[in-house]
Amino acid sequence: MRNTFSMAGRSPPRLGAVTGEQDRAVKARRMEEVIRGYFDACNTGDADAVATFFAPGAVHYFPPDMYEGPFRGGETIGAKWSWAVRTLGSRWTVDEIICDPDTDRAVIEWTHEKTRAGVVLRGDEWYHFDPASGLIAEIRAYYASPQAAGLDRLELTGYPYAERGYAASE
Numbered sequence: 001m002r003n004t005f006s007m008a009g010r011s012p013p014r015l016g017a018v019t020g021e022q023d024r025a026v027k028a029r030r031m032e033e034v035i036r037g038y039f040d041a042c043n044t045g046d047a048d049a050v051a052t053f054f055a056p057g058a059v060h061y062f063p064p065d066m067y068e069g070p071f072r073g074g075e076t077i078g079a080k081w082s083w084a085v086r087t088l089g090s091r092w093t094v095d096e097i098i099c100d101p102d103t104d105r106a107v108i109e110w111t112h113e114k115t116r117a118g119v120v121l122r123g124d125e126w127y128h129f130d131p132a133s134g135l136i137a138e139i140r141a142y143y144a145s146p147q148a149a150g151l152d153r154l155e156l157t158g159y160p161y162a163e164r165g166y167a168a169s170e
Contacts, residue, residue: 027101039092045085050078055130060139061156070158089115104129
């Protein structure tokens, strides 16, 4: 499904804390609205609009050798994507989306076109929402590409795998 939802001129919806009474379908729709609204804001190149979709302390993780490592904070995330729109002609679409309101997580498939370079990137992102505000607390980006030569560990730079209980051999 292409990104057709528009948040232009609106504040991002707040999801609120997870409660037993809350309607799961309504919460899942709101989660999707936040993600699609974030993508719409990215496509405008408005850094401040992008920042409104993030909880304080939010982190956007990337694979090795992407950018300078994780983007930390909504203002930084907004500034980086604003630069990409202005400089690279970037535009993004949400191609598929699944939201799990019980765990405040979602996963999407996306397309990123760098129109000035004629480059198309595809990948997945995992989202974790802050349960109190409903804003994005974390994004983990994975790109569709072959294994990079010379790397023996292909992990997101800066992501706390051990702290989160992931299997790892050191």
